[in-house]
Amino acid sequence: MACKGTVGVCYGPRCSDFGSREMAKELRQNGYEVEDLDCQSLCPHAPAIRVGDRFIHRATLERINEKLQESL
Numbered sequence: 088m089a090c091k092g093t094v095g096v097c098y099g100p101r102c103s104d105f106g107s108r109e110m111a112k113e114l115r116q117n118g119y120e121v122e123d124l125d126c127q128s129l130c131p132h133a134p135a136i137r138v139g140d141r142f143i144h145r146a147t148l149e150r151i152n153e154k155l156q157e158s159l
């Protein structure tokens with residue numbers, strides 16, 4: 088499958104507790120390249136996911152997909 092783009096996923100402890108690793112797995116399965124990030128000091132807004140040069144706070148797969156569509 089061709090890579091559709093790159094998404095940065097925080098793998099820090101707080102974001103991991105809030106499902107970032109599961110989101111990363113889902114994104115990879117959907118053809119995105121995932122960059123594993125250390126804690127981004129956005130823990131109160133976990134999970135923190137980067138699309139382009141901006142972070143989505145309290146990210147959900149739905150919101151990530153919206154931002155990915157906007158960035159096309």
Ligand code: FES
Nearest residue numbers: 099102127129130
């Ligand atoms: S653990 Fe993700 S921002 Fe700190």
